[in-house]
Amino acid sequence: MNSQLKWKFAFILVVVLVCLFGVAGMKDNNPSFPTSWAQAKENIADRIKLGLDLRGGSHLVLQVQIDEAIGQRCDQTVDELSKQLHTKNVGFGEIRRVDNTHILLRAVDSASSPAVRDLVGSQFTDWIMSPAAGEVNGYLLTLKPSILADLRRQTMDQSLESIKKRIDALGLSEPTVAFTGRSDDEILVQLPGVGDPTRAKDVIQAGGQLALQRVADEQVYPSEAAALAAHGGILPLGTVVVPGKPETAAPGQQQVWYILDRAPIVTGQDLRGASPSPSTEYPGRYEVIFHLSTAAAARFGPFTEANIGHKMAIVLDHQVYSDPVIQGKIEDQGQITGNFSQESAQDLALVLKAGALPASIKYLEERTVGPSLGADSIREGVRASLGSLIVVMIFLVIYYRLSGVNAIVALVLNLGILIAFMALLGAVLTLPGIAGVVLTIGMGVDSNVLVFERIREELRGGKASAPAVETGFDRAFLTIIDTHVTTFVSAAFLLLFGTGPVQGFAITLMIGLAANVFTSIFVSRAIFDFHLSRMQRQEQLSI
Numbered sequence: 001m002n003s004q005l006k007w008k009f010a011f012i013l014v015v016v017l018v019c020l021f022g023v024a025g026m027k028d029n030n031p032s033f034p035t036s037w038a039q040a041k042e043n044i045a046d047r048i049k050l051g052l053d054l055r056g057g058s059h060l061v062l063q064v065q066i067d068e069a070i071g072q073r074c075d076q077t078v079d080e081l082s083k084q085l086h087t088k089n090v091g092f093g094e095i096r097r098v099d100n101t102h103i104l105l106r107a108v109d110s111a112s113s114p115a116v117r118d119l120v121g122s123q124f125t126d127w128i129m130s131p132a133a134g135e136v137n138g139y140l141l142t143l144k145p146s147i148l149a150d151l152r153r154q155t156m157d158q159s160l161e162s163i164k165k166r167i168d169a170l171g172l173s174e175p176t177v178a179f180t181g182r183s184d185d186e187i188l189v190q191l192p193g194v195g196d197p198t199r200a201k202d203v204i205q206a207g208g209q210l211a212l213q214r215v216a217d218e219q220v221y222p223s224e225a226a227a228l229a230a231h232g233g234i235l236p237l238g239t240v241v242v243p244g245k246p247e248t249a250a251p252g253q254q255q256v257w258y259i260l261d262r263a264p265i266v267t268g269q270d271l272r273g274a275s276p277s278p279s280t281e282y283p284g285r286y287e288v289i290f291h292l293s294t295a296a297a298a299r300f301g302p303f304t305e306a307n308i309g310h311k312m313a314i315v316l317d318h319q320v321y322s323d324p325v326i327q328g329k330i331e332d333q334g335q336i337t338g339n340f341s342q343e344s345a346q347d348l349a350l351v352l353k354a355g356a357l358p359a360s361i362k363y364l365e366e367r368t369v370g371p372s373l374g375a376d377s378i379r380e381g382v383r384a385s386l387g388s389l390i391v392v393m394i395f396l397v398i399y400y401r402l403s404g405v406n407a408i409v410a411l412v413l414n415l416g417i418l419i420a421f422m423a424l425l426g427a428v429l430t431l432p433g434i435a436g437v438v439l440t441i442g443m444g445v446d447s448n449v450l451v452f453e454r455i456r457e458e459l460r461g462g463k464a465s466a467p468a469v470e471t472g473f474d475r476a477f478l479t480i481i482d483t484h485v486t487t488f489v490s491a492a493f494l495l496l497f498g499t500g501p502v503q504g505f506a507i508t509l510m511i512g513l514a515a516n517v518f519t520s521i522f523v524s525r526a527i528f529d530f531h532l533s534r535m536q537r538q539e540q541l542s543i
Contacts, residue, residue: 005533008526015417022420023047047423051430051504052176052190052369054378058197060189061180061365062204068359069155070100070148078103081124090115101148103127103141110137152184155358160187162357166203181497186364197366203347205361211264212334215311215323221257238262242313244320258320260313265303270296276345286345288336297332305329381434388438392445400452402542406527407448410519414444417515422508430504440512443487447520450476455543465541469528477521484513
C-alpha cells in the first residue's frame with residue numbers, strides 16, 4: 001500500500017471515530033466515554049433529539065391580534081397630538097380615533113390651521129393629513145401604508161421573539177417556535193415531550209406589561225362607579241381608574257379600584273432583569289425582584305425621593321398587584337409582592353424578562369401527539385430504512401458482485417456520518433427526517449450506479465482495470481456533483497422557508513448529501529485503489 005493510500009485510510013478512520021463519538025460519545029450532562037453497551041445505548045438516546053411527531057408532545061397554532069398593536073399606536077398618537085395642541089394653545093373641538101389607521105381632528109380654529117399642518121408635518125411624519133369630508137376646518141390623519149406594513153412586521157417579529165424567550169425559559173427540550181407560513185399573523189409552537197401545555201400556554205399568553213404609577217388618590221374604592229362618584233363623576237385630569245387585588249381588600253372582596261396617574265414613571269421596557277425570591281414579609285410566599293436600566297433609575301430615584309410617604313402602584317397587565325408606601329429613595333431595584341408560589345413567581349419573572357407581547361394572541365389549533373404514536377412512527381420508520389437498505393445491499397451484491405460490497409461499505413458509512421453529525425449538531429429527527437434518511441440511501445445507490453456503469457463501459461472498451469476505475473470516477477464525478485448540488489440547494493430553500501417537520505427533512509437531506517459525496521467518491525475510490533493494489537496484473541475486476 002502506497003503512502004497516499006495510507007493517508008486516505010487514516011482520514012477515513014478519523015471520520016469513523018468522530019462518528020462513533022458523535023453517536024455514542026459523551027452525554028451532555030455526563031462527560032465520560034461509555035464503557036458498556038448499555039451506557040452507549042443511553043448516550044445514543046440522549047444525543048439523538050426526537051421531534052414532536054416521534055417523541056409526542058403538544059402542537060399549538062397562535063394568531064397574533066395585529067390590529068390591537070396598530071390601534072395602540074393610533075391611541076398613542078391621539079394622546080400625544082392632543083397634548084401638543086394644548087401646549088401650542090391650538091383650539092379644536094374634538095380629536096378621536098376613527099379606526100386603527102385614521103384619526104379625526106374636528107373644528108380646528110381657522111387661525112391655527114397652519115400651525116396644525118406644521119405640527120403634523122414635523123412631528124407626526126408617520127401620518128398623512130388631509131381635509132375631512134363633511135367637516136368644517138376638520139382634518140383626517142391617515143397612517144402611511146409603508147408605516148402600517150412595518151408595524152405589522154414588527155408586531156409579528158416582536159411576538160415571535162417574546163414567545164421564543166418565554167418558551168426557552170421554561171427549560172423545555174428542543175421546542176419549535178416559528179411562523180406557520182400559511183398566514184402573516186400565525187405562529188407555530190411545538191413542544192416535544194409536553195403532554196399538557198397548560199403552563200406553557202399561560203406563560204405564552206401572559207401580557208407581562210409592567211408599569212409603576214403614582215397613586216393619585218390613596219383612597220381604595222370598591223367599584224369603578226364609586227371611584228368616579230367620589231370625584232363628581234369626572235376623573236382628575238391625567239388620571240385613570242385601574243382594578244386591583246391588594247392585601248388591604250376587605251374579606252371576601254374580589255376586586256378594588258385605584259385612581260392612578262395615567263403616565264407611568266417606569267414601564268416594562270425599562271427592565272434589565274427579574275428574578276423570584278422568597279418573601280421576607282410573608283413566610284412561605286415568593287416575590288419578584290426587578291432591576292431597572294440606568295436611564296430608568298435616573299427617573300425613578302428623584303420620583304421616589306419626592307414622594308416619600310405616598311403610595312405607588314405596581315401595575316401588571318393593567319391590574320394593580322400591590323400599592324406599597326414609598327419609604328425612601330429607590331433607584332435601580334424594586335419588588336412585586338403578592339400571593340405568589342415559587343412556580344408562579346418564576347413564571348412572572350421570566351415573562352417580565354422576555355418582554356411584553358405587543359398584542360394579544362388567540363389559539364387557532366391545539367393538538368396533542370401521544371408518545372405511543374411517536375414510538376410507532378419510529379418503529380415503522382426504522383423498519384422502512386433497514387428494509388430499503390437490505391434490499392439495496394442484496395441488489396448491489398447480485399448485480400455488481402464484489403464491487404457491490406464496496407458500495408455497501410460506502411452506504412453504511414454514509415448513514416453513520418448522517419446520524420453522527422445530526423447528533424453533534426443537535427439537529428432534531430422527525431418523521432420526514434426519516435424519509436430524508438431513506439432518500440439519502442437512494443441517492444447513495446444512484447451515485448454508485450453512475451460510477452460502476454462508467455467503469456463497466458471502460459472495461460468493455462478494452463481498458464485495463466486500473467485505468468477503467470480512474471476514468472469511471474473522473475467522468476462520473478461532475479454528474480454526481482451536479483445532481484447533489486441541485487438537490488442540496490432545494491433542501492436549503494426548504495430549510496430557510498419551511499417550518500417544523502419540513503426543516504427536519506431538509507436538515508437530514510443536506511447532511512446526507514454531503515456525506516454521500518464523501519463516501520461515494522472518496523471512500524469508494526480508496527477501497528477500489530486498495531483492491532487494485534492487491535490484484536494480479538491480468539486479473540479481472542469483479543464488477
